[in-house]
Amino acid sequence: MLAAAALPSGPDPRLFARRVRDAIDDDLDSPRALEALDDLASAVLSGGDDPNARIVLCELGQLLGVDLERPISNGTG
Numbered sequence: 001m002l003a004a005a006a007l008p009s010g011p012d013p014r015l016f017a018r019r020v021r022d023a024i025d026d027d028l029d030s031p032r033a034l035e036a037l038d039d040l041a042s043a044v045l046s047g048g049d050d051p052n053a054r055i056v057l058c059e060l061g062q063l064l065g066v067d068l069e070r071p072i073s074n075g076t077g
Contacts, residue, residue: 010044010053
């Protein structure tokens with residue numbers, strides 16, 4: 001997912017966003033929501049020209065508690 005979040009564009013993210021929101025609306029079905037988020041990340045890695053794809057990926061990640069914009073610490077402080 002981090003590699004996808006670093007790309008400037010991807011496919012139209014609306015279908016994936018709808019899947020995430022539908023899963024959340026369905027009794028907070030987190031596994032299904034995370035699957036849709038992962039599918040969006042995979043689609044972004046496959047290419048596309050919608051600059052909103054990266055933004056939506058990061059926003060949906062934050063909604064699910066997955067921060068795709070913060071650098072990962074390597075633990076060597």
